Amino acid sequence: MNEEYPDQGIEGQSQDLDAERSRAAATPHSGEPRPAAEVPPTGDDRVDAAMAGLNRLAGAPAEEHVAVLEEVHGRLRDILGEVNEGTT
Numbered sequence: 001m002n003e004e005y006p007d008q009g010i011e012g013q014s015q016d017l018d019a020e021r022s023r024a025a026a027t028p029h030s031g032e033p034r035p036a037a038e039v040p041p042t043g044d045d046r047v048d049a050a051m052a053g054l055n056r057l058a059g060a061p062a063e064e065h066v067a068v069l070e071e072v073h074g075r076l077r078d079i080l081g082e083v084n085e086g087t088t
Contacts, residue, residue, distance in 0.1 A: 050075035 039051045053072040057065055 044079070046079050047076065050079065 039048075039054065041048055042051070050072055053068060053075070056068050060068060
């Protein structure tokens with residue numbers, strides 16, 4: 001191990017990925033949706049409205065997450081395009 005770079009020199013050590021996954025799965029989860037993390041305001045109402053779409057993830061089944069994320073991403077991409085064109 002290297003004291004200056006403590007992560008170097010561990011390449012040869014084995015990782016127990018199953019143990020890591022079981023620790024993550026052991027996190028208590030009552031089946032209730034976790035509260036969504038508060039997204040700080042950006043200062044742009046359009047961006048804030050787009051980001052608010054992420055709140056729909058909290059109660060949605062995992063199968064619906066991709067559609068929600070794609071919608072939010074699309075809205076943010078459109079806003080960025082408008083900013084780049086100077087049409088804001």
